[in-house]
Amino acid sequence: MDIRALANHLNISIGTVSRALNNRVGVNPSTRKRVLDAAMTLGYVANQSGRSLRRGATNTIGFVIETGEPATTSGDNFFFIVVDAMNGVLAEKGYDLVILPCHSADDPVEFLQRAIARGTVDALVITATRQQDRRIALLAESGVPFVAFGRSETPGTYPWIDFDFEGVARRSVAALSEVGHRRIAVALPNTDAAFGAHFKRGYLEGLEAAGIPRDDLLVLCMESSEAGGFEFGRKIAAMQPRPTAVLISSGIATVGFYGALRNAGLHPGHDVSIVVFRENPQIRFLQPTPACFQADLPELGQALAGMVVDLLRGESATAHERSIIWPMTFLPGNSILPPPGDEAAPVSGATPH
Amino acid sequence: MDIRALANHLNISIGTVSRALNNRVGVNPSTRKRVLDAAMTLGYVANQSGRSLRRGATNTIGFVIETGEPATTSGDNFFFIVVDAMNGVLAEKGYDLVILPCHSADDPVEFLQRAIARGTVDALVITATRQQDRRIALLAESGVPFVAFGRSETPGTYPWIDFDFEGVARRSVAALSEVGHRRIAVALPNTDAAFGAHFKRGYLEGLEAAGIPRDDLLVLCMESSEAGGFEFGRKIAAMQPRPTAVLISSGIATVGFYGALRNAGLHPGHDVSIVVFRENPQIRFLQPTPACFQADLPELGQALAGMVVDLLRGESATAHERSIIWPMTFLPGNSILPPPGDEAAPVSGATPH
């Protein structure tokens, strides 16, 4: 089903057919209707290769993920929720969204380079940003519009959205210190994922605000997986003196953490208070329910898509320097109690300083 | 960076450049090396639109998912593991893999129709097959090669791979009846997902093999989600007489099921024995560990990719009628005990007939 076949079938020229299908001016309304009807009944859809070759644009947005990383998992269909929301607003604007999976054995930078050069997408969304991320420089010099889902230390002005890791960690420490905790451990990612630094900073700020001296023995690294959480729980259970509370930067690790604590004869939430970075459907059914933070993922996806569209339409000149630290709301759960053996201690007003 | 620019830079014609880059015969080895080197240093990559327009093929495989469905979640990065493995073998054969996310508000059939007509992919992998799936007829008549991840009742010969739902359900019932269970409930999906029928058939076969009369009150439907598992657990806990064992067709629902049982004052594995369809990283850390079945997902992905390649290369004439029921291995776990109040009963040889 060619545009030529369609034009022959209607006894008009392919130019007119094209103009009719693309809502260009200068085509008789009745002709346009004839064309649209015929296209519908014959099932004609413009060939993408021909179109994008001529237009120099593909009307396609690429969402890059790394399928090897355990980070692609979050206990919920995290990426799919975001992608679904993006897809909704992009479709309205006439764009298609495809997910480009970078193979685990491939270098993400080379993968991106090839994706750019092949010209199958007009813009890109990159995820799983590193503290130092060469992809950003690559994208900047290539000129392909892009939005980062996650910050990076790499300099340059580009639009990004990132969770409020710092705020979450700070508020977590505050919530724990308020009920008396002073030995608060934190599980940071064991990779160079950008969020690790932010989470740590928030944790330290929280300690300082609560007047708790920093103890580097309480800053641990953890693989962002169920097994990583299990290992983290083992370590926590074995520490002397044991921390009375923990911050877990990965929701998915929480199930493993609970399991390790129970294996050690400890009760999550009672012997060790827990705050988890981000809510997910799994942990909602753990007993006790972990305190955690929640983000509006669909709205986040819409915001990402909006950034992409602004970049492509070039309407706002400052679109490339927009950035959002995504707000998160606190869900108390049942996993925060005063430290064990501290029941008699005053709950508030006791923090010196 | 054009092919013309590259040719000018080398003072040769674009035809030769193209032949050199595509490993065609009839180009001097030294010339070929010059071309490849220049392409490497200048970062030239053939424009995909031009190439696929001329070739009539895109060298791209589309993996279709539905981002709205909770089925895209399985407690692990299920799809990503499969996609990653596929990507590995497809890359070797010179194909790219992209994921095409069907928006939750869109009709999957129309989405597929557009994807086919636009011609951005040479072959498709469809997932989440329904018992009656119009996409299969659509693909068949469109002539686009495709592989289904999941069976369907829709007639026609096409290659597919599917988990051994029937065998798993049958073996689950066998494992439970062996230790004395006779009131065994099953949680089927509440959608028209194709696997529901197979799981049910295996369940019924298992009952018959064990000489247990069928009781339709024990056949329940469940949303394949954590919340669905919670609801299922609530129902089980409230039943009179209560089932002594359950089969759960969705791994992701297990966390919720455990939570509901605990809420009702019941001990998972003791008061109600449990077998889960497919293992995932989450349930591995539940206490007690659920008995479940395991599939080699990377190998499955490789098999899917192999089918796609065979279809495209057209080497084996029977490629379109190949199909695999994917084998699964049993992981006993700690969630199967004899029925409560049945400790004295003989463990085997007691099933009448």
Add this chain to the structure above:
DNA sequence: CTCACTGCCGCAAACGTTTACGAAGGGTTA
């Protein structure tokens, strides 16, 4: 009646690539 203008449409040139075909040049054989 002439002229200008407008609305509508056809023509043909691109977009970047691949590939069939032919030409040029050197080497071999008769």
Add this chain to the structure above:
DNA sequence: TAACCCTTCGTAAACGTTTGCGGCAGTGAG
């Protein structure tokens, strides 16, 4: 030396689409 083959490369035509340009009616004004 002529005839021929082989290797290597240049030329140009496609692939399907969009779009600038020009043409052809029809209409209104002068």
